[in-house]
Amino acid sequence: MMLTVFLQQTLNGIILGCIYALIALGLSLIFGILETANFAHGEFYMIGAFIGFFSTSLLGLPFFISILVAMAGMGLLGAVIERVVFRPIVGKPLINSMLLSFGLSTALANLALFLFKPDPRKIESGLSEFHFDVCGIFMTAERLSILVLCVVLVCLLSWFIQYTKTGKSMRAIAQDRTAAELAGINVRRIYSVTFAISGALAAAAGTMVGAMFYVQPDMGLAVTLKSFIIITLGGIGQIKGVIFAAILIGLVESLGGGFISYAYKDAYPFILMLLLFILKPEGLAGGGK
């Protein structure tokens, strides 16, 4: 019995971790390329979830098309936000971008609260009725397809960054902005593209969470903080590290919530981070540097 619960929670943790990975990778991209801490990232995820919700409920589009709609919508909005809000402060001290994006986060979260009211909504994927049990472990078709989609998106992103021209430009800017500019890379275009990709990934994650749990205007902040922990643990710009840290956080939350105490669920990632600082102060990949 205990073993089944353990396996079930592990599976839930991995799915949660994959979704966190999508969000954290976007945040990590923005951080690595613009050197900007985006505290409004969780709001991108929230807005994406609302776009997903309305495209299933109002337009009646199927779940997977809705994810694409949410990605496209939030991608576009991300590029606009970059142009209007973030571009004026590129190159300024970190604290400026932190407060700026916190203002953005407050504005967006409260705008959503004003427009959509605080009631939780659920995205109907139409896939949650199909489920199967393997040795007592419960899995819905919805969760399985979400898992697969996460893996596909992460692979696509890695391929994009590794092999396309835009992806190479992104890596060049992350390494040395001035040198990249000298080499003729259009830095501004890459900034917009980075925000668009990051927004699209967050929107995909938001829509998936909206199907598994709920869509609410205040769902963003906790996710923002968790994503920051993930990129701190995984290392900025380290795709593999971020994925690993995201799954670790997902597992810690899921297993800790299941076996220790659900009430303290939000504290586990922090305790994990503190423990790592105490046990391995210099050993975190990219952390603290």
Add this chain to the structure above:
Amino acid sequence: MNKTAKLGIISAAAVLFLILPHLFTMDYYLHIFVMSEIYAVLAMSLALIVGFSGQVSMGHAAFYGVGAYVSAILSTRLGMSFWVNFWISGLAAGLISYLTGRLVLRLRGHVLAITTAFFCVLVNVIMVNWIPVTNGPMGIVGIPRPTPINLFGLKIAFETRMHYYYLGLLFVVASAWFLYRITTSRLGDNLIGVRENEELAKSLGIDTMKNKVFAFTVGGAFAGLAGSFYAHYILFISPVTFTIGESINVLVMVIFGGMSTLLGPVFGAILLSILPEFLRMAGALRLIIYGVSLICFIIWLPQGVWGSLKNWWINKKNSDSAAG
């Protein structure tokens, strides 16, 4: 500005702050003034950490909360008086601040900011869930007012906001004096050295870690004192007051005023305690307007109101002397 002008400004400000509650006697105004005083101390203490030693902390509300809870628990459970609790709260918050600082201050930049932010979340989660001690989300009610004191035959019972205003004023002035002494001492120079170039400061033999922990501890202790004052003023505390949003609110006050001075944060605290009151009529739109104003402010006045005014003044003086 010569010395007489400076003295004139200071005494004018002193007179203004002393008679202020007699000019605006409505309870509502007095409440805003008392809250500005609490925020002034919070902002100054955070300025020591962020402005002087250059370590961005997003966990200030945690120490503020620790102070408030220690005071509330001591007074409601053990019936202890504010005059004792006040100091214990400061010590408790300072101790926690010291331990946290020892752990997290080896981190830098955004990692430090995030870690302190999560520390604030952790403290909040504990406040909500450690029900036997903190009474959870319901908060602690019935915190007593400070016991009456007898000041040269003048009995002060702390039953009106006016009394709190003057106590708060004393609190702000004493904190400002204490922090001013720190920032103008050798220690203050060391802190600025850490902010400007930590490696260089280290190579000059400054124990940067010790200095950073010192600033963090003192800042946290003052936040704890402010928390105690808050608890015995509002007489009710709950976890919703001490969230990360509050940390950021204080951080914005520090930046708004201009962070590497002590007067700037006080200025920011007063303005940002009063200005949002005008937004009350905006109702649901209030926080949207707040967020948008914050964005505009960071884009257009990145050095804070105080810093920008100072720059403008210096530029004006330079162009005047060039013209003349």
